Amino acid sequence: MPANKKYLTTSSWQRFAKISAGILGGYIISALFHIALAYWLPRPEIVLITSVFTLYIMWVTIIILSFLAKNGWKLWAIYLSISILLSIAIYFGKMYNPIN
Amino acid sequence: MSKRNYNIFFHTHTVSGIVISVALYIIFFAGAFALIKDEITAWEKGDSVNIEQAQKIDYNRVVDSIKAQGFNLYGRDVRMIAPDAKQKLYVLLSKSQDTTIVNDDNKKYYFFLDAVDYSHSEYYDFYSIGELIYRLHFFSQVPVIGIYISGFIALFFLFAIVTGVIVHWKKIIQNFYTFRPKKKLKTIWTDAHTVLGMIGLPFQFVFAVTSCFLCLSALVLLPANFIYDNDQDKTIAELRPMAKTYELEKEEFTNIPDLNVFMDKTLSKWENFTPAQVYIRNYGATNMKFQVDGLLDPDDKFLGNGRTVYDVASGELISEKNPHDNDYLEDVELTVRRLHFGDFGGLPLKFIYFVLALITCFVIISGVLIWLEARHKKNVPIEQKLFNRKVGHVYLAICLTMYPITAFSFIIAKVLPRSMDSSRESILYAVYFLGWIAVAAAFRFMRDNYKTNKYTLLSGSILGFLIPIVNGLTSGNWIWKTFAEGQYEIFCVDLFWLIMSIVSLWIVLKLKRPVTNTEHTTLLQGRKKDFKQSLTPSTKTTNKLKFMRTKTAVLWLFLAIGFIVHHIYGLFGVYYNESVMIEGATGDVPLNHHLWRLGLEGLALLFFLLTLEVKKSWFRWTSFCWALVIGIFNVYHFVGSIFYEASNISELLILAMVVLANTFLAINIIRWNKEEIKQSLLNE
Numbered sequence: 042m043p044a045n046k047k048y049l050t051t052s053s054w055q056r057f058a059k060i061s062a063g064i065l066g067g068y069i070i071s072a073l074f075h076i077a078l079a080y081w082l083p084r085p086e087i088v089l090i091t092s093v094f095t096l097y098i099m100w101v102t103i104i105i106l107s108f109l110a111k112n113g114w115k116l117w118a119i120y121l122s123i124s125i126l127l128s129i130a131i132y133f134g135k136m137y138n139p140i141n
Numbered sequence: 142m143s144k145r146n147y148n149i150f151f152h153t154h155t156v157s158g159i160v161i162s163v164a165l166y167i168i169f170f171a172g173a174f175a176l177i178k179d180e181i182t183a184w185e186k187g188d189s190v191n192i193e194q195a196q197k198i199d200y201n202r203v204v205d206s207i208k209a210q211g212f213n214l215y216g217r218d219v220r221m222i223a224p225d226a227k228q229k230l231y232v233l234l235s236k237s238q239d240t241t242i243v244n245d246d247n248k249k250y251y252f253f254l255d256a257v258d259y260s261h262s263e264y265y266d267f268y269s270i271g272e273l274i275y276r277l278h279f280f281s282q283v284p285v286i287g288i289y290i291s292g293f294i295a296l297f298f299l300f301a302i303v304t305g306v307i308v309h310w311k312k313i314i315q316n317f318y319t320f321r322p323k324k325k326l327k328t329i330w331t332d333a334h335t336v337l338g339m340i341g342l343p344f345q346f347v348f349a350v351t352s353c354f355l356c357l358s359a360l361v362l363l364p365a366n367f368i369y370d371n372d373q374d375k376t377i378a379e380l381r382p383m384a385k386t387y388e389l390e391k392e393e394f395t396n397i398p399d400l401n402v403f404m405d406k407t408l409s410k411w412e413n414f415t416p417a418q419v420y421i422r423n424y425g426a427t428n429m430k431f432q433v434d435g436l437l438d439p440d441d442k443f444l445g446n447g448r449t450v451y452d453v454a455s456g457e458l459i460s461e462k463n464p465h466d467n468d469y470l471e472d473v474e475l476t477v478r479r480l481h482f483g484d485f486g487g488l489p490l491k492f493i494y495f496v497l498a499l500i501t502c503f504v505i506i507s508g509v510l511i512w513l514e515a516r517h518k519k520n521v522p523i524e525q526k527l528f529n530r531k532v533g534h535v536y537l538a539i540c541l542t543m544y545p546i547t548a549f550s551f552i553i554a555k556v557l558p559r560s561m562d563s564s565r566e567s568i569l570y571a572v573y574f575l576g577w578i579a580v581a582a583a584f585r586f587m588r589d590n591y592k593t594n595k596y597t598l599l600s601g602s603i604l605g606f607l608i609p610i611v612n613g614l615t616s617g618n619w620i621w622k623t624f625a626e627g628q629y630e631i632f633c634v635d636l637f638w639l640i641m642s643i644v645s646l647w648i649v650l651k652l653k654r655p656v657t658n659t660e661h662t663t664l665l666q667g668r669k670k671d672f673k674q675s676l677t678p679s680t681k682t683t684n685k686l687k688f689m690r691t692k693t694a695v696l697w698l699f700l701a702i703g704f705i706v707h708h709i710y711g712l713f714g715v716y717y718n719e720s721v722m723i724e725g726a727t728g729d730v731p732l733n734h735h736l737w738r739l740g741l742e743g744l745a746l747l748f749f750l751l752t753l754e755v756k757k758s759w760f761r762w763t764s765f766c767w768a769l770v771i772g773i774f775n776v777y778h779f780v781g782s783i784f785y786e787a788s789n790i791s792e793l794l795i796l797a798m799v800v801l802a803n804t805f806l807a808i809n810i811i812r813w814n815k816e817e818i819k820q821s822l823l824n825e
Binding site for chain 1: 144145146148149150151152153155296299300303304307350351353354357358360361363364365367368369379380469470473474477515516
């Protein structure tokens with residue numbers, strides 16, 4: 042009953058790209074997402090304390106989704122652009138809604 | 142769900158599950174016992190437990206007792222954790238905030254104070270088997286990185302849970318009611334894995350998420366710190382009100398009033414409120430604070446944490462959190478902890494947690510067995526079969542022997558007399574870990590999973606039955622006596638073991654060998670035949686062999702040089718910025734330093750030399766094992782250096798190179814070994 046090999050990634054570089062994108066990129070995106078939310082929602086401390094569980098759930102979700110990608114390098118590109126978008130949101134968040 | 146996605150999820154579930162399985166099993170098995178770690182300590186000591194009395198602490202006496210130990214309290218924060226079944230008040234002293242004071246012992250301290258006579262004892266004075274298992278639960282025996290390893294195991298456990306649910310989603314309801322014990326082995330494991338996995342699902346999900354936070358909290362603090370501009374004190378004050386610190390006012394405050402008054406004031410505020418932690422902040426300064434953190438009885442309110450903070454000088458209440466009012470910010474962390482430690486429903490709830498933890502252990506084992514059975518088919522190449530078998534034997538041997546070795550260590554812990562308290566920790570470590578390695582190795586080489594299962598359960602059960610008896614014989618705490626006297630903390634440990642033993646004995650009696658075990662030698666012979674068929678004699682192989690040996694030897698040499706260079710770089714500090722390296726250096730090199738250098742440099746050079754001359758099978762395996770051991774050590778050392786001496790770039794570089802060389806070395810030895818086997822088969 043092992044999974045049908047036909048559907049699995051064979052290239053080890055592709056596998057590396059997907060796994061690294063999932064683990065590293067997943068953490069970066071979830072961290073940036075929570076920072077951005079903290080700037081744009083009224084009470085940052087509530088967002089941050091909620092992140093003690095949502096951060097990990099989001100992280101794992103991103104790891105799982107990464108394995109569905111067809112191309113690991115494109116996946117990295119997508120994750121990088123999401124990170125950049127979130128960083129922009131943080132940059133403006135910091136400008137318009139500074140926390141103390 | 143498309144076929145592609147299903148197969149991907151299925152594969153990631155299998156791989157992540159197999160990779161973390163052994164570590165996860167250890168975490169859950171140890172975690173089951175960690176739930177009752179304080180009860181275990183009480184059981185081990187055998188003194189009667191009286192929590193009611195232990196709760197009545199005289200804080201003036203506490204302070205006097207700390208001072209009598211010679212601690213200068215000025216400017217320190219004193220944190221006290223209320224006594225539990227251990228009957229000890231746990232005290233933590235922070236560093237003094239006053240940096241101007243000449244105070245050569247300005248360090249953090251932690252120790253115990255007896256809840257009745259306030260006598261001082263060091264944290265490690267009585268090292269309980271409960272403590273050992275509790276620490277094993279998050280791999281704290283592995284220095285520095287142990288807790289992060291367990292954190293990442295938790296993260297991938299969460300991954301395995303979610304992918305498991307996705308894979309089973311479509312048939313989750315039918316499968317829940319499916320159990321076919323009469324069918325072939327794989328269906329039994331699959332059914333049990335699915336059904337028990339479903340039953341334990343909420344529990345496992347909660348555990349995975351909460352342990353991610355408990356072990357990897359640094360990763361949550363990173364974004365939080367960013368928001369508060371890397372001001373850690375501010376981050377903590379905003380997110381964890383209980384840990385708020387106050388800047389020291391540099392004026393001494395000498396006539397400190399009765400501290401118990403503040404406790405009495407707090408206790409009179411709310412009914413059923415039990416203090417859990419007490420802080421005296423900025424001791425001896427004009428802005429000294431007395432803070433009480435406590436909880437309502439969990440039967441009254443699940444999330445009932447309250448707090449009072451009094452200013453000692455003015456006697457005024459400066460901050461209060463009513464335990465009857467909920468506050469999201471404070472409740473999140475309490476929820477996480479409550480759910481993880483199961484400390485809200487007394488011993489009955491802990492018993493349920495215990496059972497669920499053991500069910501999870503079964504789910505992990507059955508997962509490994511499915512993996513094994515699914516790959517035990519005719520069309521699988523023999524080489525692959527042999528590898529899978531090995532993995533199965535090693536995994537099951539490590540996991541299943543944990544039960545008898547835990548039971549055995551309990552007996553040893555109970556038999557050890559109190560006069561040996563000073564060496565208790567090392568004895569328990571030796572018994573537990575060396576014993577575990579020995580037993581696991583014995584079962585691994587028996588190469589029969591059925592026997593491993595049967596004999597670990599049987600021996601665990603016999604040892605388990607002995608535990609209450611040994612307890613009765615050594616301390617007179619017979620199980621009926623502790624029950625009659627209401628010593629439930631001590632009673633429950635015996636009861637747990639009795640139940641464990643009865644259940645495992647019952648399983649042993651029900652066990653039947655479902656399929657015949659394939660003999661190891663048949664597989665080996667099969668492999669030989671395969672080899673011979675695929676090989677044609679050629680001179681090329683001999684050349685290849687010589688090349689591989691040279692390569693291995695060169696890698697050993699590289700390692701040896703790496704170690705030597707590392708030692709030289711380690712001395713850089715002496716040349717450039719430090720006058721004396723180690724406190725108490727006499728000019729003589731201590732013996733253990735010689736041993737370290739012999740063990741690392743000497744052995745690497747020895748293996749280099751021998752690789753050129755010896756090619757026997759035992760030598761190849763010894764070299765491989767040693768390469769693995771120093772490999773683990775090197776990786777650990779490299780990671781540790783990143784934390785501790787990130788500025789010493791040349792040393793970091795050489796350490797990284799050594800790790801790389803070590804990896805190549807291990808791979809190379811394995812290849813060389815294979816090549817030698819092939820060659821010897823050809824020559825037969």
